[in-house]
Amino acid sequence: MSAIQGYNPRTGEPFGEPIESTSDAELDAIVAKAVASGWSATTSEQRAEALERVADALDAESELLVSTADSETALGRPRLSGELKRTTNQLRLFASVLREGSYLEATIDTADATTVPPRPELRRILRSIGPVAVFAASNFPFAFSVAGGDTASALAAGSPVIVKAHPSHPRTSHETARIVAATLPEGVFGIVHGLAAGPRLVQHPAVKAVGFTGSTGGGRALFDLATSRPEPIPFYGELGSVNPTVILPGAATEETAAGFAGSLTLGVGQFCTNPGLLFAPASMVEALTAAVDASSGGPMLNERMQQGYRSGVDSLAGSDLVELAATGTDPAQGYSVAPKLFTTELKTFAANLGTLTEEHFGPAAVVVTYTDPEELLAVLPQLPGSLTATVHASAQEHELTGRVGAALQAVAGRLIFNAWPTGVAVAWGMQHGGPWPATTNSLFTSVGATAIRRWLVPVTYQSWPEELLPPELQAGNPLGIPRRFDGVLGTR
Structure with a gap:
């Protein structure tokens, strides 16, 4: 099986030891661990604390990460230092998103026998879609790669993440993955390498959604694989843009x-x-x-x-x-x-x-x-x-x-x-998406707080016993999150 060799773009010379491609058996084992991780059953607070620990761990090894990335990308230490800080700030942003709680879109309609038709008690919330595949980008070895925005938002949503590393920076990807995997519970995060691993990951029956940043051609090919599966899955691709x-x-x-x-x-x-x-x-x-x-x-x-x-x-x-x-x-x-x-x-x-x-x-x-x-x-x-x-x-x-x-x-x-488009703020109000071919789904963003919505699906509890409801939907709003109660948005 072929290995992935990094190169120094300033010289064209090889950099670092090559990374072995992931075999089919290894990929299956990584996905199986993700399924068994129980990450979706954790609380918002537990996930928030975990994201903050990952951010702290990455910051603690910033010198190694920036040095490695500079040798593999030639993007320069000042740019890469800023990008790594952006990456850890993204993780911390999603910790705050989890604690704020509106991302769940919690909705409660009380029973009303006078409506036509009669309305039962309905309580709606968003939950994790399941394990997610994330394709790392070439041009942002931190912010849109192994621990980048797609990974941060998916982990926040309660989705285990399997990253497909980009071959332009294999050692950077390896070191970043080492830190993330060591900080999170077993199986919550995994990484695969090699050309064949990408299509196999998209087609794996346990993977429920895909995030991609890359070329239009490559993204379209993977999009077609995702939608032609026996069970089609969402493919959120950021592709080409002339801006x-x-x-x-x-x-x-x-x-x-x-x-x-x-x-x-x-x-x-x-x-x-x-x-x-x-x-x-x-x-x-x-x-x-x-x-x-x-x-x-x-x-x-x-x-x-x-x-x-x-x-x-x-x-x-x-x-x-x-x-x-x-x-x-x-x-x-x-x-x-x-x-x-x-x-x-x-x-x-x-x-x-x-x-x-x-x-x-x-x-x-x-x-x-x-x-x-x-x-x-x-x-x-x-x-x-x-x-x-x-x-x-x-x-x-x-x-x-x-x-x-x-x-x-x-x-x-x-x-x-009266400004220039290069530079994308990480904030609640950011929209980083657009009509084809900019993205495969213009309803969503890959940057900012609402990026979490890609990895969430709704479920409604009808006439469900109070003690069996998730705390976000229980009477009295024990977590104090924003909820829509009988059509009125508040914290009731």
Whole structure:
């Protein structure tokens, strides 16, 4: 059986000892332990305390984790240190979500014989869906990987988690999993490695839902496996996104151009929220070109991504649909690439929308130039689904901004004003999702407190004896959580 070898993207040289692929028998044993773990029967407080212990344990070994991840991803120690802290803060956020209690959507309808039809006593709550498979992301070795948001939210929901490690950072994944598994009860958390383990995990009959962050092609293949099972299961995939940005004339400044270049090249463009599609006045191209020309590239996460980026931008440059306007600096080492900026006119873009909205993962963007911003209003609703959509405008353009925002609302999960999409806050109000191909289910988010809803399913207790009800539904509300009682939301 093949092993997974990590590489240093700065040099292309192997890093660390390889990790053995997980056999079918090993995978079955890991899933069996998850089923037997009893994690779904624990209380919210027990799970909250466990998440906090995991966060503390990860923080305690931050030096090892950050050093290992930097060697395998070349993302830099400052970025990775911040990402690890984000990861442990996510775990602590979900501890607070568990204690607050509204995630359960506890609902009580008292019996009423006068309604038509007569209503029995009904008490509804959300419960764990069961064991969950989580696919780690390449570009966030902590926040969207082994102990990332999908894992944190699923564990909070009461779902045991089996992570499919990403081959771009096998040693980082191994060390993170070691810490998490040692902190939680046996079977609650497991990890598998290797290409074959992914499809097998999705098709395992004991796995009840899947979280995925990755490419559109890979995500779609796994989505099809999940939905074609004898027992289809939910597949929550975060896939491709071009994150359109509209710059209105009042905001077409050199400062805005510099901000765009900074967002485009952040992390060598390896963000799911990278602004890959820009609509700007033709007069702004000069400033945008200068900003990207002055920018620098860097090493991508692995050789496959480097080759995919180069192939994509070379193909785009070779077409007659765009012009290459700017090329940043390429360090020319390891898996490095250069930033690229292309331009095209709105008319050409509208006639070739499918081709020109393809995501090129990395620091590349297409600028669509316009002369009259009113012309954008017919084109924007035709864009493919994205995680974000952004508008930059002056204070005198609010009426037009509102109409542009209304046009973008149907194609993006988060609308941003006078800021850049790179960076996703972990909060109750965050929506990190969007229409296909941004995600496979735009009803949900993979970041923020409400991400827990993906791993929960409802159950109603009808006329059930009081002493047999979960405490969240018992008379007097012993836990003091938010509940809807006879249609009124409160703490009754």
